[in-house]
Each structure stands twice: as C-alpha cells, then as structure tokens.
Amino acid sequence: MALLEIRNLHAAVEGEEILRGIDLTLDTGEVHAIMGPNGSGKSTLAKVIAGDAGYEVTQGEVLVDGVDILELEPEERARAGVFMGFQYPVEIPGVSNTYFLKAAANAIRKHRGEPEVDAMQFLKHVRERMELVQMDESLLKRPVNEGFSGGEKKRNEIFHMAVLEPRLAILDETDSGLDIDALRTVAHGVNSLRSDERGFLLITHYQRLLNYIVPDKVHVMVQGRIVKSGDKQLAVELEESGYALFEEGAAA
Amino acid sequence: MSASNETIERLTRRGYEYGFVTDIEQEYAPAGLNEDIVRFISAKKEEPEWMLEWRLEAYRGWLEMSHPNWQKVRVPPIDFQAISYYAAPKKRPGSLDEVDPKLLETYEKLGIPMHEREALAGVERPAGERPDVAVDAVFDSVSVGTTYQGKLMEQGIIFCSMSEAVRDHPELVKKYLGTVVPRKDNFFAALNSAVFSDGSFVYIPKGVKCPMELSTYFRINAGHTGQFERTLIIAEEGASVSYLEGCTAPMRDENQLHAAVVELVALDDAEIKYSTVQNWYPGDENGVGGILNFVTKRGLCAGKRSKISWTQVETGSAITWKYPSCVLKGDDSVGEFYSVAVTRNRQQADTGTKMIHMGKNTKSTIVAKGISAGEADQTYRGLVRVNPTASGARNYSQCDSMLIGDKCGAHTFPYIDIQHPSAQVEHEATTSKISDEQMFYCTQRGIGAEEAVSLIVNGFCKDVFRTLPMEFAVEAQKLLEVTLEDSVG
C-alpha cells in the first residue's frame, strides 16, 4: 500500500478551481519533488493535503496509508503522521518554540495512547534535533517564529519536522530564500531523516535543492495539473528549458 | 465564517465551573439600606463606637452621591433597597478546627490547594514540604478562618480579617483606614465604607519580609446579597509582602453587587505585590445574571523608594469596573499595573489604572492585555498624571487587545496629564486577532483547536502572567484555559 495516494484531486478557493485533477502515488522510503511556476497550485496542494479549511475539495481522494483523510481535521491528519513545512511559517507571539513543540508532541502521543513526554528526555531529544539542523539554541526559548530571520524560519520548519518525526513530510519551498550554507543544512536535515518508514514530498521552485536531496521522482505542475513526471533528470531538463513549454501544453 | 472561527466561537461559550451553592444555614440582614442597617452590621461585628460613627458618616455621604455614568458599560438599574447587606453562616467557629465541614468542602470544590485547606482545618504540615500560603477565607460577609496566624505573628506580622483588626488593632485601623481611598472617594467606595463586611487586614512591621504568600479567597454564596469587603495592607519601612486574592460566586439569574475597597500603604523602601484572580460568576450567554463588580483599589507609595505592583487576571463578572491605582508620593517610588482581562458572551469590562506621579523620579509601568470574545465589550481606561512636583517622572504603558470573533469590541482610552516638562511618557497600543493562519499552523502540528486557542491566548498574556507568583501563574493559566476552552457541545 502506498504511503500517499492522490486520486483525481480537485480543489477550489473562493469558488475558483485551483487544483484541476491531481494524481500522485508516493511509497514509503521515497522522496518526490514537485516543481512548477509560481501560482501553479503547489502550495494549494500541500495545504489541501494538510487540511487547511480555506480550501474546498470539490472532487477526488487523498489516502494516507490507505485511509481517506479528507474528512479529518488538520490535527487528526497531523497525528496520523502528516507534516507540512510552511512556505510562510506563522508567528505565535509569547509561546516558546520548545513549549509549542512539547504541546504538539504530547498531542500526537496522546492520540497514540502514549504517556506525556518526560520533560528531561524531551529536552535531550530537542537538543539532538537542533544540532541536526544547526539551529541556534536561543531559538528554542524564543517565541515561535517571532522575529526569526527568513532563514531561521525555514530551518525551524525542518527542526519541527525532525522533532515530530512524521510519516509523511510535505515541505513547501523550504529552500527558497536560503543561502547555500543554509540550503546544505536543510538538505542534511532531510537526508538524515530519510528512511524506509517515511516519505517526502518536496515542493520547490528551483532545481538546486535537488542537487543535495536526490529525488526518486520529479513531477511538473502547471495550472493545477501534473503535466509531466519523470526521474531526477527531468529537473535538470527543466532548469535548461524552463516551464514555458509545459505551460502551453497545459493550456491546450 | 471560516472553520477556525467557528471553533473559536464554540470554545469561547462554555459553562461556569464554580456555580454551585453551599447549603448552609445563614443569617441575613433584612433587605434594604438605612442607618439602622449600618448599625445592625456594626453591632453584628461588635464594633466600637468610633467605627460605627465612621460608617454612618460614609452612609450620609453616599446618600448625596449618584451612580457614576462615565464608564463605557451598560449597567442595569441597581435597586439598593432590594439587597441584603449582611449574610453570614449561622454557626460561627470558635477556632479553625470548628469550621463547618460544608464550608471546607466548598473550598475544596473551589480547588484551593490541599495544604491550605488542611491549614484552614487546623492541620499544619511540617515546614519546608512546599511553600506555605497563608489563607483567609471570606464567605459572604464574614471571614471563616485565617491560617498560619501564629507562625506569622512570630515575626510581628498581622494577617487577620478586617473585623478582627477593628477589635484587636484599633490604633492601626484608625490610623490608616480611609487614608488612601477616602470615604467619599466615589459612589461605590462610599457605599462600601458604610456597609463593609470582612476583607483582610495585613500589617508587616519594619524590615520584615513576609516569609510566605498571603491570600484571601472570597466567596459569595447567599442570594439577594452583595459582598462589600474591605482590605487594608500596610508595609512599614523596608517591609515586603506578596498578597493574592481569588473570587468566585454561584450561578444565579439575578445580578449580585460586589463593591470592594482595597487600600495599600507602602512606607520607605517597602514593597507590596497585590495579585488578583477574579472569577466571579459572569452571567449566562444571554447576559442574564452575574456579578456587578465595582471595585476601588488604590495603593499609596508613601515612602521613598517604595514599590506597589498590581497584577490582575479578570475573567469573571457580568460587569467589571475597576482601576487599581498607584499614588507615587515618595521620591523614587515605583508603581506597576499588569492586567489580563477576558470578556466573553455578554460580559462588559471597563478597567485600567491610574498612576499619579507626585514624588521626584517616580516610575510607573502599565501592561494591559484585553481579550474579548462573543458579544463582549471591553474598555481599557488609564490615567497617567505627572504633577508639577514630579520632576524626572517616567511612565511606560502598553495596551494590547485581542478580538476573538467579529461581534466583540475593544476600546482604549489613555488619559495623559503632564504637568512637568521633564516627564517621559510612552504609550503603545495594538489590536490583534487569532488568525486562521495561526490556528492552521498549530493544528497542523497536531495541537487540537481548543488547545491552540488557549496556547495563543496564553502567549498573548505572557508578559502579565510572568509577574504572578509561580503557583498562581499556573492557576491563572488554567483558569484562562477553562474560560476559553470548555465547549458547550
């Protein structure tokens, strides 16, 4: 059974159809990349999978481990192992990063019938994960994303993922706006979490991330549809030819 | 309406936890207010003549005053002749361990920590087990017991009910009562001065740091009554004390009046920290019933380098009208006001503070956080006055409002009156909402919608909660969670 199976997914926002029939199958252990021009619906796809109530699914199914998740609340999807790294991470003033993560970890554990995390053990776990993404320790105590630089916010998303250890991680343009060192760190974080138990959907605008995280598959998304899928070579071709070719195809 | 708004709306309508009534035999003053009632109350408390005269003078003053109408709240007409001004459990304990078990049970239901209840029942724990908190429990018009009095007395600290203080420490009461809030200060202060029932009296002698938190739990139980407690705290030179009050009342469909007066006096280098967790019954979701909370609280920094801090967490009452204030008379004295006020359903609050700078180099800080949900309306009203004598005065004010839903309101009225050119006064104000993005971010991480709301609101209140004593910060945080979380179905 696939980890993620999307069948003929259509979604609209404010009555306008954005996703116009997406099909995608991702197995555990795999990393898929979704590439496409701005406005093609990549973030919409990520948010629809994660359960953002601002988007209306008009048709289709999204199965995680064989279960249709479209009727579930976002927190229920998260507890079932779906994680989304936000393109624009949100600030939660006054709530420390560690406290926030502990609340999240405990909510997930409670759902699994496990006891609350031990405070000391959790701190140890958090420290280890912090090193993985080379995040500054001070960001643990600071309020979630408040006053973080663009790069710090992106790193923080990877850090959250590393702490929560999801089954399916959807990372929405975690690479954009990062300098090359930060990009390497983020890639290192993702690569060290790759495992047979986990799958990744990387949404990216640029091919360069894929030099560091080698995907099993690449999908090209244009105007709400996946217009072409292939192996990592496809990303390289895209880099040379651009999206224009596909845009015409999609419009036809 | 978006899905997260719906969740928030549902979460902010919930039941009241402390709405039960204790079935206990009580005696009452007949309803109504006149000189005989004032005499009746004074006689019940076996007060000396001077105290009765003081009350009568206040009563006569009150007759000439009228209900204030400048506040931004709609107050239902109050029939002062329909209220009983005195209610007390019939069986009066001779000592702590004679306290009626039903009363102890009441305090248990209110969640007053175990060791305090034991202490109320006279069981003292070995020292050092956990930080002790001395408690005075006021039930309607009387104090039913005060803990740790003996232990505190060893250091000369007086912690007792106001009635006891009038009896046992008349010289102190005479010297300070009404000096910070004069009898005719305002309509409700005058009423309180005439009919005041129990409250706490605290005296910390020169140089003594009070070794434990002092607290009073106020409980309104009887129907058709009001509560008019009076509290007086005096910190002598170099003394310090941290005091906390908590308040609850049963659910009733009548409005009940609570008109308290609190006076604080800090002499040279003294420090008083006064924290309130106010959770009076707020009325139901249609605005029926609830406590009308008209309170005058004022602290006088009489001495040099003295400091008074007010922290309040206000979640209850149908109407809240209160402005804990500081008169900064001593040079280099410091006043602080930290407030979290939550209004939901049809609750209304007009609250804030006054900082009156009189001494040189006096400093004040105001941090007010208002959270409004449902159809509630909230106003911050604050005055910063720098008198011509107050050279080098400084004030920093920050007022933040959070609106939950789109039917509630938040208003800010900062009055600034500067009469000295060297004053530095800063005022910041913000208004925010819990955004759909914040809700989605939290829930995407696995945090349930209810927990997300309380997490975000708690974060918003962080600057105030960190000023509460540790144990009470946890209590306040929980109260806020309950206030905002319990759904009605």
Ligand SMILES: Nc1ncnc2c1ncn2[C@@H]1O[C@H](COP(=O)(O)OP(=O)(O)O)[C@@H](O)[C@H]1O
């Ligand atoms: N909340 C929204 N409200 C209105 N339009 C939206 C919203 N979210 C996305 N869109 C529109 O949907 C299209 C796809 O957006 P998005 O999914 O963010 O694309 P991408 O992530 O590929 O850049 C764009 O035209 C965008 O303007």
Ligand SMILES: [Mg+2]
């Ligand atoms: Mg995007």
